[in-house]
Amino acid sequence: MLRIILSVFLTVFISITAFAEIKIGALLAISGPASHIGKPAEVILKELVKQHNQTHKEKIRLIIYDTKSQPKMAIQYAKKLIKKNRVDVIIGPNTTGSALAIIPVVQKAKVVTMTLVGGTSVVEPVKKYVFKSPQKTSTAIKKIKDYLLNNKITKIGVIADSGGFGQDGIKSLKKLSNGLEIVGIEKFNKSDANMTSQLSKLLNKKPQAILAWTVGSAGAKIAKNLRHLNQNILLIQSHGLADYYYIKLAGTSAEGSILPATKFIVADQLPDSDPQKLLLIEFNQKFGKLIKDSSVHAVYAYDAFMLIMKGFEISKAKNIPLVDALEQIKNFISVTGVYNLSKQDHCGLDEDSMVIIKVENGKFKLVER
Incomplete structure (x- = not known):
């Protein structure tokens, strides 16, 4: 076996x-x-x-x-x-x-x-x-950008944690954002109880999607806070949240989230030709x-x-x-x-x-x- x-x-x-x-x-x-x-x-x-x-x-x-x-x-x-x-x-x-x-x-x-x-x-x-x-953050950002543009989504709001991973995401996004309009960028600390205030500011700018860049339980908090404010807007999480852990913590608030991920997590859905x-x-x-x-x-x-x-x-x-x-x-x-x-x-x-x-x-x- x-x-x-x-x-x-x-x-x-x-x-x-x-x-x-x-x-x-x-x-x-x-x-x-x-x-x-x-x-x-x-x-x-x-x-x-x-x-x-x-x-x-x-x-x-x-x-x-x-x-x-x-x-x-x-x-x-x-x-x-x-x-x-x-x-x-x-x-x-x-x-x-x-x-x-x-x-x-x-x-x-x-x-x-x-x-x-x-x-x-x-x-x-x-x-x-x-x-x-x-994979590098920049690789995940490129994958997300391709998905957004392929689906005619060009206007996004960004929320990222203040730590190394979150700020690395913002840096890569700014560098690779050609073709996208970033209506706003909000930061938070991963220890914050909620991110409702930051998300409200972004939603007021009428983005087509919210891109969150963090890992762990903070990503689940964002999903819950966002669904409390808006049930329909597209939520895109980082490759750091492409994890069973995310679904366990966010529950139904994770539904509809789009994420760049390793192939491992959907291995049984890959074609047999995949190496x-x-x-x-x-x-x-x-x-x-x-x-x-x-x-x-x-x-x-x-x-x-x-x-x-x-x-x-x-x-x-x-x-x-x-x-x-x-x-x-x-x-x-x-x-x-x-x-x-x-x-x-x-x-x-x-x-x-x-x-x-x-x-x-x-x-x-x-x-x-």
Whole structure:
């Protein structure tokens, strides 16, 4: 049943047996507001390491620290992983703010870091030792823009959180907004009880749709507040909300929401010709319940691990540093997409890795590939 996943493991790992023990450090939000992402990521990483260590002489040592969803904690533990634990590579953090915070630390130490965040600014401009496994915010914005223009929606109001992810969204939107009229931009803190005031200001400007850029429970609050004010206006959420967690929190207020998303969340609705479909279905058979009970974002931990292992394979084969090996990964099929990394692109995913989905009858429906 898991032949695809296992065959990928064999292909990736068979070439790294000459390495001594590999030390992988992980910075995960196991507690705090992003724990629904960090906890399942921890489970996935531990399982992947366990499977590897059962079948290979050279072992992987996984060292995990809980960032508590706080940038300061991420910095503290990044330094510990580098100076005390002397890790070969770091996976994480889970939040854009924490990822941005540790960049100076890992860059100075020259330790390859595969982040698990959406923010474009983490990898643009390119930082030599910093990579990411999720799609960039700018990629999701492009996908949304195409959908809007294809449906003759040009006038939008924008609401975004004041944190790293929200402001990264505003930055990307302003840069890529050609063809769209942004009637207003409102900000909020993710800890705010509601966003009714900001949404009212936007609605008064008569947009055709509201675009919200945030993650977690704040997105559900926006959906509820907006439906209290207006039952009919189109709500578009970020790729950070393309998650079962969103539907659980927002309930019926999530109905009709449009979101850019990874293919994983609608894998069974993809055509058989899609190169990712078989892997997605088999991944779902292994980790599906964990993901549905927590967050789709946890899949990024799987992708990060597999990319790193592929990097070690190339590093050994060509006798080059891991950072250079990662930049040579091409056409690598994984859960989030087909990766093509380079010196100019430390994410390696384009719009083809995303789909547009809609919340319909409490489920996600594929709308546009």
